[in-house]
């Protein structure tokens with residue numbers, strides 16, 4: 001059993017944190033991971049930056065741009081992550097857009113992930129069919145989970161298909177939205193979350209996009225195995241007191 | 256070999272739909288319906304009626320006599336500049352607005368570079384009474400002021416894109432974000448043969464009227480519907496695809512696509528995608544794009560806002576890779592000079608985009624008697640500021 005599967009077997013109300021590699025400073029990536037684990041995060045999603053992040057709102061656009069300006073790229077990220085597993089034991093995913101992965105080479109990328117102890121990937125603009133036909137075997141060989149997203153507009157047939165292809169968890173978007181907007185659990189969202197839990201998927205689910213407070217986190221956890229916080233965390237990072245800002249943020253969720 | 260899209264949405268190695276799940280339902284709805292809607296007899300009737308009575312088609316095929324003499328070949332200009340709103344862009348927006356209505360959409364979004372596509376979109380939205388939001392790079396808003404004013408007068412909301420190079424690529428990002436955030440009642444009218452499948456195919460079909468008419472007009476004027484060359488400028492590639500469409504399978508006709516070299520292909524300020532680019536994914540399709548070793552999109556440059564884009568449509572990437580089309584580039588200076596030349600020899604002020612295609616005539620060698628069609632994709636009204644500054648008029 002890998003770290004990711006083990007997490008879902010053993011824990012509920014899983015708190016996953018997204019942040020951008022190379023932000024606020026180029027060398028912060030592993031330090032932030034360590035601080036997050038120390039303050040109670042259960043799962044990490046490390047974003048590798050891309051120049052044209054169409055699924056992201058202003059906060060992650062800005063952190064991505066800063067990271068690129070700082071000089072972050074995949075090659076450097078994998079170098080930094082060589083020290084990861086000496087310090088961090090919770091599961092770690094890499095998240096980013098498909099073009100940097102294609103340029104790095106999907107095979108090289110998956111191998112590098114496996115070498116540094118990354119457990120899976122979220123590549124939102126990698127289509128399901130191309131993944132299935134071209135890349136799934138490479139992910140498998142390297143022991144990587146590929147995490148798919150679903151939205152309130154995703155059809156039940158497609159959800160079943162995604163469930164069949166997933167091994168790890170399924171990322172439920174609270175609504176169709178770019179990152180960084182506040183989650184409002186309207187009757188519609190609640191009905192959607194309930195609809196998903198009634199589907200009895202084989203994979204666990206995590207709710208993401210728009211979670212920024214303990215209240216929205218708890219609400220999301222009542223419908224899924226846990227929830228993902230991204231923009232709110234990225235926004236709270238303070239370059240001058242990195243560890244302190246991580247701890248202060250996490251205090252709200254894991255007092 | 257096929258130069259057109261296959262059932263998986265690919266042109267050879269290029270195409271596909273590389274989009275996040277949030278865009279999937281809309282793009283899939285379009286993919287499932289576009290051919291049925293377009294091929295429906297009523298749709299065709301309404302589309303062609305509007306092209307005729309509203310756009311003013313067919314656009315003339317004009318034998319430019321003085322230019323022909325200068326270059327020692329028969330230079331025909333396909334006059335898309337005479338269309339309502341001043342460019343080829345309206346062929347596509349008429350088609351897409353009718354399609355959006357059939358899909359029951361209430362709100363239209365678009366990106367624009369030169370503002371021609373924005374104007375063409377705002378125009379059809381006014382025509383059909385639909386809400387219209389146009390994303391436009393902040394830099395382009397400044398250099399294409401007349402078109403911004405037109406869009407506003409037509410009732411569109413123009414939203415500045417302030418990220419990246421603040422040009423067409425960034426406007427496209429913002430339009431995609433809007434579509435993600437408005438997943439139900441909105442249709443995104445993409446302005447070129449770019450984006451996820453089925454956009455490149457759909458936009459190509461709507462623009463194919465250009466070569467369909469050209470063939471008929473050539474028969475009338477020369478007795479032969481096979482020109483030796485057809486030329487067009489390429490931003491994303493929609494006027495070029497329209498100009499090439501019905502000639503693609505006729506390998507005797509040489510296809511020449513002219514990209515913007517900006518200040519020169521090695522200057523660091525260029526938009527010559529096939530020269531500077533590599534294969535990758537941009538705006539939802541696998542194609543050729545200008546990028547760093549790490550897959551970050553490189554910010555392009557061209558004096559012409561409509562060509563200031565770091566990619567090309569996937570079908571163009573395929574025509575380039577297979578050698579079916581010849582892809583060349585023209586600098587800012589060369590294009591402006593060609594614009595002045597056409598103005599003073601034929602009395603036609605071309606859009607700077609179109610002037611790139613004209614400028615390539617200067618680099619070709621003719622024996623005499625060849626038939627050459629250049630797509631004059633738009634008129635130069637929107638570019639008067641740039642021309643006046645450059646030539647101190």
Ligand SMILES: Cc1ncc(COP(=O)(O)O)c(C=O)c1O
Pocket residue numbers: 342343368369370371372446447448488489490491492493494495560561562606608609632633634
């Ligand atoms: C007059 C004109 N020609 C050409 C273009 C480039 O677009 P495409 O390559 O899609 O024809 C534009 C784009 O704005 C334009 O306005």
